[in-house]
Amino acid sequence: MKQALLAIFATGIAMCTYAQNDSTQKEKVDTIKIGGMVIIKKSDGKEHSSDKTITISNHHHSRKNENISTNWGIIDIGFANYNDKTNYAQAQADGFVAPGVGDDQFDLRTGKSVNVNLWFFMQRFNLVKHVVNLKYGLGLELNNYHFDDQRVYFQENPTKVVLDDRWKDANKNKLAVDYLTVPLMLNFNFTPGRESGFGFSAGISAGYRYSARQKIKIDGERIKNHDDFNLEPWKLSYIGEVNLGPVKLYGSYALDNMWEKGLNQRPYNFGLRFSRF
Structure with missing residues (x-):
């Protein structure tokens, strides 16, 4: 091993000596790469000149900026909740909720109410010197709302929310609502030469609800009801991320109520984003 290193070192010295003795060029540039380190030596090509410049850099800290960058397979993991502004007296009068159902019954288990987003891709399009960019993508938003009161039950055709004592000892009672979503954001990247840089994005997203279901688990038995439950088919949200x-952190807040009638709840999500940029 020592002999090999000495041979490499001697070869390097010989190459540098040859470069210095070649007076036919006005400037000589020698580049050596050691792992992630790049060493560049410049001289004026004269035999006895002491005019030399040595530059040492780490090429891992920078990357080539492309006008369109694509990031595949992004995952968000965070919490799901909603801002409940329902007038429950009016909801009872309209027959959407049964007597006894109020905001306490719709309280969520914060630790178990989760949001998982699976983005097929996101692209960043350069607008101004790679500092200001347009960011957009396509993916799935999966929201799971775990009720603190296990008795909450959604009857179907027509939808009515009741308290069912059959589920009072349930291990799990959740409403799952999933969307196919397109986000559109203005991205500000303060370190365009780095892949894992610093910046933020803000914009809106449009989601189409493709699935909704209530899932109850009790004594090893699983009950699953698929229905639209009078949920709005579309969801528009303010969205943002911080790098x-x-x-990387993300967040979203719906512009409007997630229900067509009866309840008035605006969903919001926040958490960690596992992404290349």
């Missing part, structure tokens, strides 16, 4: 180097 703190390797740590």
Whole structure:
């Protein structure tokens, strides 16, 4: 191993000596790469000149900026909740909820009410010097609302929310609502030469609800009811993300109520984003 290193070192010295003795060129540039380090030596090509410049850099800290960058397979993991502004007296009068159903019954289990987003891709399109970009994509938003009161039950045709004592000892009672979503954001990248840089994005998203279901688990038995439950088919949301180097955060807040009638709840999500940019 030592002999090999000495041979490489001697070869390097010989190459540098040859470069210095070649007076036919006005400037000589020698580049050596060691792992992620790049060493560049420049001289004026004269035999006895002391005019030399040595530059050392780490090429892993920078990358080539492309006008369109694509990121495949992004995953978000966070929490799902909603801002409940329902007038429950009016909801009872309209027959959408049964007596006894109020905001306490719709309280969520924060630790178990989760949001998982699976983005097929996101692209970043350069607008101004790679600092200001347009960011867009396509993916699935999966929201799981776990009720604190296990008795909450959605009757179907027509939808009516009741308290069913059959489920009072349930291990799980959740409403799952999933959307096919297109996000559109204006991205500000303060470190365009880095892949895991610093910046933020803000914009809106449009989602189409393709699935909704209530899932109850009790004594090993699973009950699953698929229905639209009078949920709005479309969801428009304010969205944003913050890039703190390797740590990326995301959040969303719906512009309007997630229900067509009866309830008035605006969903919001926040959490960690596992993404290249």
